[in-house]
Amino acid sequence: MLNIAIKAARRAGDIINQASRNLDLLNISKKSRSDYVSEVDGAAEEAIIKILHDAYPSHAILAEESGARGAMAQAEYQWIIDPLDGTTNFLHGLPQYAVSIALKHKGLLNKAVVYNPNNNELFTASRGGGAYLNNQRLRVSKRTRLEDCLIGTGIPFRDLTHLEAYLKMFKDIIPRVAGIRRPGSASLDLSYVAAGRYDGFWEIGLAPWDMAAGCLLIQEAGGLVGDLEGNDSYLESGQILAGNPKVFAQLLQVIQPHLSQALIDNHRNAKNTSTAV
Known part of the structure; x- marks a missing residue:
């Protein structure tokens, strides 16, 4: 399941990177005050959902742009997706944004992928299996003061x-x-x-x-x-x-x-x- 999530995140990252070369051509709208959405958000989200749904058609999905799909409360597996976290940064050409995909299993977070397509940093985690950045084990800082x-x-x-x-x-x-x-x-x-x-x-x-x-x-x-x-x-x-x-x-x-x-x-x-x- 983690590999499928990585595949979906990288596919969304490709869409985002391609669109970042032509920001002036994007269709942009407002969801609410200071909250923007572009056609890239929708395209990236649909690409993620297609990969997840093709692999796991019975899983529920909660995505930022399209909302909930499937019976979220009853589903054993629930995917939680942000196809472009940092849309305002993206629209201004500020390279600080990411694709975020998480999986809940029986109500507990079980898998995680955060992908920064600008520098190809891939953060991943599995419950009980540790957290990694591009296959290197992660630990929180040791500072105490x-x-x-x-x-x-x-x-x-x-x-x-x-x-x-x-x-x-x-x-x-x-x-x-x-x-x-x-x-x-x-x-x-x-x-x-x-x-x-x-x-x-x-x-x-x-x-x-x-x-x-x-x-x-x-x-x-x-x-x-x-x-x-x-x-x-x-x-x-x-x-x-x-x-x-x-x-x-x-x-x-x-x-x-x-x-x-x-x-x-x-x-x-x-x-x-x-x-x-």
């Missing part, structure tokens, strides 16, 4: 409901760390945590397809992933914190005092939904 750490993040841009709470977190984290980066592709950010390039990461307002593959990569590389209260409902709530075990705990302490009631309610509702399912 927050002041030495490079932290990744994503600034809210679609839904600004929690912007004030986020900015309070940002302001409190800045003087405590070596640096903060916001490149604009969550799947790559999470992959960088797994690779030890970042020591930690946090973001508010993500979708499952933004996170699923990257989360398994981090866990298989020895890191921790949770929501902003440290619980496991991040895929449902869209609020995520990740890092090596030492950094995860320290970031959690900095972030938690700035959680708004709306964020707390969001986490609790997501946790209840997850438990109910």
Whole structure:
């Protein structure tokens, strides 16, 4: 199954690379405020779905552009796909975007592929089998002091409901760390945590397809992933914190005092939904 996912990611990467040479010719539309989609997103997604469906016609699929296919709640296998994570970067010619494909088996993340077609970096993971970058084993960083750490993040841009709470977190984290980066592709950010390039990461307002593959990569590389209260409902709530075990705990302490009631309610509702399912 991992090999099929790699095949699908590379096929999507070929489509993206070809389109990147003629950005001015693309048809672009808006899904919502500051949220763009191009014909490349759709073409890459359909290529991924075709490869997955041809190999596993009974599997359910949740994809960013086309939504859910199959009985997601009842299906033993569920693919979670973002065909082009970082569309805004792509449309501006900024080479920071990726294809993200994850597989859930009986409700647990089981396979992960994040592919950066710009530099042919292929991040992969299997539950219990470790995480890899182009066949080289990955481990999260070993830094223990927050002041030495490079932290990744994503600034809210679609839904600004929690912007004030986020900015309070940002302001409190800045003087405590070596640096903060916001490149604009969550799947790559999470992959960088797994690779030890970042020591930690946090973001508010993500979708499952933004996170699923990257989360398994981090866990298989020895890191921790949770929501902003440290619980496991991040895929449902869209609020995520990740890092090596030492950094995860320290970031959690900095972030938690700035959680708004709306964020707390969001986490609790997501946790209840997850438990109910």
